[in-house]
Amino acid sequence: MEKYRNKILEGNCVEVMKKFDDNFIDLTLTSPPYDNLRTYKGFVFPFEEIAQELYRITKEGGIVVWVVNDATIKGSETGTSFKQALYFNEIGFNLHDTMIFQKTNPIPQIYRKRYNGIFEYMFVFSKGKVKTHNPIKIDCLHAGLQLNGTTYKNYSKGEQKRGKMAKPVKKQKIKGNIWEYVVGKKKEDQAAKGHPAPFPMALARDHINSWTNEGDLVLDPMNGSGTTCLSALQLGRDYVGIDMSKEYCELAKSRIEEFEQQPRLFREESTAYNNV
Ligand SMILES: C[S@@+](CC[C@H](N)C(=O)[O-])C[C@H]1O[C@@H](n2cnc3c(N)ncnc32)[C@H](O)[C@@H]1O
Secondary structure, three states: OHHHOOEEEEOOHHHHHOOOOOOOEEEEEEOOOOOOOOOOOOOOOOHHHHHHHHHHHEEEEEEEEEEEOOOEEOOEEOOHHHHHHHHHHHOOOEEEEEEEEEEOOOOOOOOOOOOOOOEEEEEEEEOOOOOOOOOOEEEOOOOOOOOOOOEHHHHOOOOOOOOOEOOOOOOEEEOOOEEEEOOOOOHHHHOOOOOOOOOOHHHHHHHHHHHOOOOOEEEEOOOOOOHHHHHHHHOOOEEEEEEOOHHHHHHHHHHHHHHHHOHHHHHHHHHHHHOO
């Protein structure tokens, strides 16, 4: 199995994943082709087989993050994203969290009697009980505020039978499940521009940090420009990337090689990005 570690593999992901052992992967972070919205370099997409292979190769307690959206066909959203989420659930995964990837710079839409689509789903599936969660924390707006005379009961309108006095507001809290990113604008994301739909690097970093520890193995079976694998490498995780397109595999390899030649530069840049 070691021969697949830290490799970008060209091929149909179902066929490649069949070569992997059971319980091999800690985290899969991936984004499938959305309802044929884009033409990649020619692909076949056997969704159900992909989901089944992912279940087999995911470690107990491991996670699959499936970033997806629907096409609108003849006036109706297809609902493919939900159908896929329910299928993952049917074959044994827990639907652990339905998260939202909100774009701060969405593509403007022509008016079609609906609001501008500014998000994609990030379905988080777990195989059994989640084994790793390193939650991202954010500052509380009212840190330190004392709520004199307030009980938890006041907050919950009496539904919870808790009369305990509320503590001062904490400094930090766990981030919510709507995550906002700018798409394609940051310098680190520009390197993926040979691909039509790369993830923001920051999105990949946030999931990898949340669901894995250093040394864990991260998979992207529809790897595209290699954002997941590059982020995993930068964060001290191992990676496996698979894509049907030779051209995208070359792009992913070149991004990884560039990082390997200048890791110090990355550290300075990513610290700056995380502070934005
Ligand atoms: C939405 S893109 C992924 C982009 C990627 N997250 C990134 O950051 O660049 C989907 C990718 O899936 C690949 N693909 C589609 N069907 C595939 C299959 N059956 N096996 C492997 N790759 C496939 C396409 O070539 C395309 O690059």
